[in-house]
Amino acid sequence: MSEKVYARNVEALKNGTVIDHIPAGLGLRILDLFELTSYGERVTVGLNLSSGHMGNKDLIKVENLVLTEGQANELALLAPKCTVSVIENFEVVRKQKLAIPAEVTDLFACPNSNCVSHVEPVQSHFSVRVTEHDTKMKCKYCEKVFSKDIVVAVR
Template identity: 75%
Template sequence: MDYTRTVEALKEGTVIDHIPAGQGLKILRLFRFSDSGERVNVGLNLSSRHMGSKDLIKVENIALTEEQANELALFAPKATVNVIENYEVVKKHKLELPETVEGIFACPNSNCISHKEPVRSFFYVSVKKSDTKMKCKYCEKVFSKDIVVEVR
């Protein structure tokens, strides 16, 4: 099988590659890349020699920080995050699961004070038996990552 590039090169910005197929739109939504006003290229179910199929996101003129890149590890732990300047990779973020996540997800517990008070959501992240768990700082309830991610 021949592999060809199906997405144009990026002059400035961030490339998130090797996203498990089906996770790209979730990452796009959660990190609000489309709200940035910058051009965003998204490839879904692209051919991959290593993964079979993958998703890919290229965001122009936005350089993800290490902290932001690590938040991606919740959805795509083996993703590559490359910061591009003048068509060259100037930084490769090595993803590590963050210990905490703040302000991205809403707590699934509708009685949690984070829904009624002007506070940013805050979760402690841990892995138990290969399942990522998130514990709300405010109500102290523990949820599977997949439950927290779906609530908005």
């Protein structure tokens, strides 16, 4: 009896960025936060794809866009173990190193509903501090400190 072989086909990317190994369920959040669909380029998204070492994962490919070092580092707050590959002429030419940034501006909303950033026309701004067990984020305006997971979860 022969075994069926199943192939998964996702169109190859000529130039752009591939964000892989995103924890399952975060792909759409990353698309939204980083406004990856606003560039007018083709975006390929895979959600809940099977992964040998993660179980399930999400994947994002964006044509003709290379994330800046700052964007890649901000991405590390959501998906610290994801990989960001720069593609040129169908080849991976560079894998961007991710490092959690010391500050994040205009990406997340402050979880404190009484924070002035919700009523004044200011960009959100957090300082980031990595501890042994957690990553803490301090709002510039209300000066409250939150776990990164709480800040990332706020929509």
